[in-house]
Amino acid sequence: MAQYTLRRLLGAIPTLLLVIVLAFLLVHAAPGGPFDAERVLPPEIEANIKAFYHLDEPLPQQFARYLSNLVRGDLGPSYRYRDYTVSELIAGALPVSILLGSLAMLLAVIVGIGAGTVAALRQNSVVDRVVMAFAMVGISIPVFVIAPLLVLLLAVKLNWLPAGWSGTTSGTRLLLPVIALALPQIAYIARLTRASMIDVLASAYIRTARAQGLGTFAIIRYHALKPAMMPVISYMGPAIAAVLTGSVVVEQIFGIPGVGQFFVGGALNRDYTLVLGIVIVYATMIVLMNLLVDILYGVIDPRVRYQ
Amino acid sequence: MTRAAQIAGRIRKNRTISISGGLLAIVALLAIAIPWISPNDYLQTNFDNILSSPAIAHMHWFGTDDLGRDLLVRTMMGVQVTLLVAIVASFVSLVIGVFYGAIAGYLGGRVDAVMMRIVDTLYALPFIFIVILLMVVFERNFLLIFVAIGAINWLDMARIVRGQTLSLREKEFVEAARLTGVSTARIIIRHIAPNLIGVVVVYVTLTIPQAILVESFLSFLGLGIQEPQTSLGALVDAGVNQKENAAWMLVIPGGLLALILMCFNFLGDGLRDLLDARQST
Numbered sequence: 218m219a220q221y222t223l224r225r226l227l228g229a230i231p232t233l234l235l236v237i238v239l240a241f242l243l244v245h246a247a248p249g250g251p252f253d254a255e256r257v258l259p260p261e262i263e264a265n266i267k268a269f270y271h272l273d274e275p276l277p278q279q280f281a282r283y284l285s286n287l288v289r290g291d292l293g294p295s296y297r298y299r300d301y302t303v304s305e306l307i308a309g310a311l312p313v314s315i316l317l318g319s320l321a322m323l324l325a326v327i328v329g330i331g332a333g334t335v336a337a338l339r340q341n342s343v344v345d346r347v348v349m350a351f352a353m354v355g356i357s358i359p360v361f362v363i364a365p366l367l368v369l370l371l372a373v374k375l376n377w378l379p380a381g382w383s384g385t386t387s388g389t390r391l392l393l394p395v396i397a398l399a400l401p402q403i404a405y406i407a408r409l410t411r412a413s414m415i416d417v418l419a420s421a422y423i424r425t426a427r428a429q430g431l432g433t434f435a436i437i438r439y440h441a442l443k444p445a446m447m448p449v450i451s452y453m454g455p456a457i458a459a460v461l462t463g464s465v466v467v468e469q470i471f472g473i474p475g476v477g478q479f480f481v482g483g484a485l486n487r488d489y490t491l492v493l494g495i496v497i498v499y500a501t502m503i504v505l506m507n508l509l510v511d512i513l514y515g516v517i518d519p520r521v522r523y524q
Numbered sequence: 525m526t527r528a529a530q531i532a533g534r535i536r537k538n539r540t541i542s543i544s545g546g547l548l549a550i551v552a553l554l555a556i557a558i559p560w561i562s563p564n565d566y567l568q569t570n571f572d573n574i575l576s577s578p579a580i581a582h583m584h585w586f587g588t589d590d591l592g593r594d595l596l597v598r599t600m601m602g603v604q605v606t607l608l609v610a611i612v613a614s615f616v617s618l619v620i621g622v623f624y625g626a627i628a629g630y631l632g633g634r635v636d637a638v639m640m641r642i643v644d645t646l647y648a649l650p651f652i653f654i655v656i657l658l659m660v661v662f663e664r665n666f667l668l669i670f671v672a673i674g675a676i677n678w679l680d681m682a683r684i685v686r687g688q689t690l691s692l693r694e695k696e697f698v699e700a701a702r703l704t705g706v707s708t709a710r711i712i713i714r715h716i717a718p719n720l721i722g723v724v725v726v727y728v729t730l731t732i733p734q735a736i737l738v739e740s741f742l743s744f745l746g747l748g749i750q751e752p753q754t755s756l757g758a759l760v761d762a763g764v765n766q767k768e769n770a771a772w773m774l775v776i777p778g779g780l781l782a783l784i785l786m787c788f789n790f791l792g793d794g795l796r797d798l799l800d801a802r803q804s805t
């Protein structure tokens with residue numbers, strides 16, 4: 218398995234390199250430089266600034282410099298926030314984003330598997346139909362629609378929860394963003410769990426367990442849950458990518474000072490190094506998470522062989 | 525009864541497919557008809573009548589926005605743009621995906637291995653971030669939205685088409701064509717591609733909602749469709765800013781967006797079940 222992990226890690230390098238090259242070229246193909254928005258500078262000063270940021274060098278040399286800094290964890294200076302490096306900005310914002318994302322994933326997995334299992338146990342009943350109808354609605358409403366609707370209902374109209382991030386330090390300010398971020402994933406996971414749980418519950422060994430007089434809870438807990446989890450686990454990779462994407466919107470709507478807000482702000486302000494840095498960090502996270510999921514898959518299901 | 529008629533009959537009998545398909549047809553018809561019939565123009569501002577709530581009594585059934593523009597007509601224009609972007613983008617991904625997949629599957633061997641390896645590598649890319657970067661760099665070009673979304677969605681299509689082609693190329697009619705000296709390109713275009721239509725149609729109905737999501741996501745962030753043009757995502761964005769004094773600006777376009785996505789999801793699910801059932805018998 219160590220060998221498999223190593224090979225997969227090496228296999229991730231071309232993907233990441235592709236992301237970096239693509240993003241780097243795209244940013245450098247941009248019409249207009251990062252300093253265009255400001256007042257016209259005397260040519261000497263402009264040349265000085267360009268030399269300071271190494272923008273006067275040929276492209277391959279700039280790329281080599283960027284890459285060699287990158288492997289040392291240096292993503293370059295931010296063009297917008299002059300006193301900070303991109304690494305500092307991302308490092309400051311990442312904990313909030315990771316907290317938000319992991320809480321949302323946790324909620325999605327627990328509620329999604331629970332709802333899916335209940336629906337599978339009562340297949341074609343009213344409960345099943347209600348859960349599946351909710352799941353279809355959850356899949357179909359985009360995060361950027363459900364999040365402001367939740368704010369409108371629970372924060373503005375009913376005044377139960379804080380609507381934004383600032384103005385309070387209590388944990389309740391996390392509640393709405395986490396729910397908004399988790400809802401579509403709850404829906405997906407519930408659907409996946411229901412489908413695979415129905416398959417598993419129909420298998421012979423479950424019938425045997427029932428014949429031996431085992432209760433429903435024990436059957437689910439000790440026999441059905443693990444095999445039924447397999448499709449859910451393979452969905453974890455896309456789910457993590459979706460939560461990262463969704464967190465960009467959720468951070469924007471709730472005013473959460475996370476990486477997503479820097480991303481949107483950087484994109485609108487043409488802060489290229491910042492946007493480039495965030496794309497690379499997110500890409501690395503997604504690739505590593507996919508790898509982790511693949512390895513986990515084999516740990517849970519011993520029939521999977523690493524070739 | 526011909527085979528096409530059989531399938532048509534089964535589609536009509538399937539409640540999920542006929543209800544969701546019917547709803548979509550109604551929404552699309554209204555989106556085209558209402559801006560045409562309505563006395564209001566989607567660009568016409570009226571500062572004496574801003575943020576008026578929806579009512580049948582006055583001429584603004586969906587109310588007006590913060591510039592006094594009629595929301596009914598604007599929403600319908602938004603539906604038009606959203607559907608147009610999604611359909612064209614899905615078509616782009618269809619053309620790329622079908623030919624990429626068919627070529628990889630038909631040629632097989634090393635070409636196939638390399639082509640699918642490229643797809644695997646691209647799969648791991650966080651495309652939405654690359655697309656955002658693309659929109660930032662190239663100034664929110666309308667045409668670029670189609671290309672960018674199409675470029676995301678063709679990967680699934682390529683995989684599915686390749687799988688189908690692998691089995692198709694062993695069929696007698698392909699062998700017969702090869703024996704009579706038909707060129708490889710012609711076999712792929714004339715004999716393989718037409719036989720992929722069933723699978724392709726199903727997966728297009730599933731890629732359209734994805735394309736709608738990407739477009740509305742970009743427009744919501746202010747990187748997609750630009751004012752005075754509008755799309756459902758841009759309308760939701762405007763609604764978010766006014767949600768405290770004009771909830772209808774958020775609820776109406778948001779609800780319509782969700783309805784359209786739900787119909788496409790039900791339609792795709794229904795068609796896929798139908799196709800699976802046919803393949804298993």
